[in-house]
Amino acid sequence: MMKELIPTTEEYDAVIVGAGASGAIVALELARKGKRVLVLEAGRSIRDDEDGWRSVVDTFHGALAKVPNSPYPPTAMAPQPDVLQLAPIKKGVPNSLGYFVQKGPQNFGSDYTRSKGGTTMHWLACALRMLPNDFRMRSMYGVGVDWPIGYDELRKDYESAEREIGVSGDVGEYWLPGVDPKTYWEGYTYPMKKMPDSYVAKRLAARIGDLKVDVGGKDYKIRVTPTPQGRNGMPNPDYVDPLSGKKGDYSPTGTQSDPLRGERCQGNSSCAPICPVQAKYSAHRTLNRAQALKKGPVSLVTIECQSVATFIQTSKDNGRVQYIEYMAYAQDGAPARKKRAKGRVYIIAAHAVETAKLMLLSDIGNHSDQLGRNLMDHPTMLTWGLMDEPVWPFRGPGQTNAIPTFRDGPFRSEMAAFVLPIDNWGWIWSAFAPDVPFAQLVGQGMFGSALRQKVAHDFSRQVTLQFEIEQVGEAYNRVTIDRNFLDPLGVPRPIIHYELSDYVRRTMEAGVRISERIFKKAGITNKTQYSVSDPCHAEYNGKVYSYKGCGHYVGTHRMGSNRNNSVTDSHLRCWDHKNLYLVGCGAMPTFGTSNPSLTMAALAFRASRAIIKDLDKHTSKAL
């Protein structure tokens, strides 16, 4: 029999699977040390010029339903989940309408983007650090697990991440529960000044006043604070650049089409999914910076898009990865070509679900039986209403402020923590405003000036609160594979098992009560409606609560203190395979109430250091 001839790349220092923020940061850090890097990206890339950017903005503008993936249609060869594919799950009948096979009992309500740039192509760019207690949930509150490292060990990496992403924020105004600002910040300032507070947040703060709400027998003061954001604002003259050591020298980083043009937020109000002026960070910026690093005339970083990793080959003798098999496709439907990528170190940074899927497909790295398990999101319960004064939503970033009051507290031993972003886009997320409420008014027979007056009156008073609820890892919330469900390339699709625990549901119950208190004090008439026909809902004590997915996929290859309780060590090195790193949100054992991308980016810096050390330690070929 003739042996199949499979084209194999030259040997790189590192092969990275995934060109999202994690993969981009590792590529940049390695290239800064002169390492040669190959990045494989399953999805397509939008073009890095004005036309390319404009075309995705146009695609978004033309989409009837504006959802996170609207600007980025999937490729059939690297499909991606879409929130429009959510449907109620009946017992025993999984929802396999879309890319996911959702086994339930509840829907995982989030999507992600498989393209160069990853989910930073549609993120909202909230850049919250985790709280110190978020790292020690088991020892503080007896739930979840502790991280093998604490906040202090990640602080410098947070600073690196905030520089790379370009975060606007104000340390002085940023109150956090149970946090000593001195030890939390150590005199730090963000690279850029905070985004201006939205008018609705200002009015809510003023109307809420000194409201206190009882949770678990303790009174909590409702506070409104700014949210740090990964979008360009005004440089902070007090900022000291950790790379150059210079003070007051920060320039907002450029757009992907023009790295020298640092556009700043001008309030176009479509941040999620897409900022037309590119004030919002996307991983394209980091990839461009990485690709600009050269040895002689040759770029140290090679990015191959439309290259789907399908298998990780390991040595039977020592467990080391030998190569990664991938399928390169030219276009949808055309036959893909099987190839192999070789490196001294391998980094899987393909997204929490995709990384777990690839590891499971390759049947490696699962001594702990934790691979694919502990899948988490921030199930987000929305409450919405009409305020008794106009608050002029739909202007500026999607959220500029939040109520951080309940991000930490003794109640966490009984019920989940939550953060309460103040949505700046009226009922967009809660009731599909402006389209659906408008269509309803027309359906009621309104027209002409009466309709105009009604729209002007109601839409300017729309308020939505988001209860983004912490989840802790549960073994039953997991990604598995089943070779009965394949994508067009013949790769198994992710099977998602997901159920909200009572730890989360108790918070939903309390959240509705807290929302009622806030609405009453602020003069908001409640218009919230939950229904069992919502694809994402949960029942508790006989009541129904609806939630949305927040796009925060976490936990599928968590780090830990030893190979029996975790997939990787705290440097994200796989316990079972010494030259394999799993980088991304999947590494986080818990993630509190912070949007995970910033922590993910910080971990990518941490992992990069370990990878560089490995590469430098073993200068010989065999690593």
Added chain:
Amino acid sequence: MNLTHKFSELVRAIKPLHGAKRAAVQRKRPHEIPDAKSLRDHLQVALELELSTIPPYLTALASIEEGTNLEVAGLVRSVMMEEMLHMILAANILNAIGGDPVLAMKGVAPEYPAILPDSDGSFQVSIQPLSIAALQTFMRIELPTPKDTHAKADGYGTIGQFYAAIMEAIVRLAKKGEIRFDHHPERQVAPSDYYNGHGKVVLVNSWGSAIAACKEIIHQGEGNDHGISEKGQVIDGIGFELAHYYRFMEISLGRRFQQGDTPASGPTGAVLPVDWTRMKNMISNPKSGWYTADDPRRKVMDECNETWWKLLQELEKGLNGKKESLQRSVPYMLLLKQRASALMNVPSGVAGTVLGPSFELPDSALHQ
């Protein structure tokens, strides 16, 4: 018609100007700025000079049909943004040495067609749509100063020549102790106040920083050491900032520069697609006075002029210490562009052309 070919000829036609200028400007003694007051006056002229470039660039930008020629629009826009930076830099120097920037006044803001303030008057700047002729003017504005040209404060041939005279005076007067740079530090526009394009605001508090500010202006406009790039080097490992003159040359020739190119080689990089059929057929140098008070065209032109007037007022306040006015001026900038674009949908009544912005100030702008 082969426009590229046509323009190559135009570029060649410009080149002899170098020689011509040289003959005109070489004198036995460079024109000097004698004292502190004269330096302040000249910096006020610098402010006016930078200001006077913005309306023609804005008009050219607005004349590109929305959604077309994106790369070209990006280039024009980047130059326009940097002219705003230059204006701010001139104001920072002027403020530091004790002047008071003036913008919102008739005669300060130019009337078009205009010659560049205090220049040798060898060419006129018009309000006109983006075209080969417009680009020819733009390149003339940003023309690199020939190597052996003296600094010249009045009747200058190139902007570089003018700033060379300012720099010479800054150093000389600072050394003699006739100027200090510690006036009104609160008026300095900082990076945090300025919405940057390429380039950076320089805080002026010494003669060194004043010189750095002047150099930023010259290099962004003309290039550095007679190369095509502003900094003459690769920046942060990414790309290079092309001087304005060469950005306009790229549009003219429909081709991008790449690293390694020189003024002599011209652009040898990727094709820059230019669709000349998607530029608005705007009439040059329109005037609101063409239309009677009851003509709706008069109304839209007046609205656009009103926005220009308000923008100048806010900017002037902003440069005289009222920082919040700088922020307030931003919406007027966006509105000005909107109104300029809107005018280009209105038939002028002349030979199938459309209207455009006229940048006229009200009579009340004579006195502050």
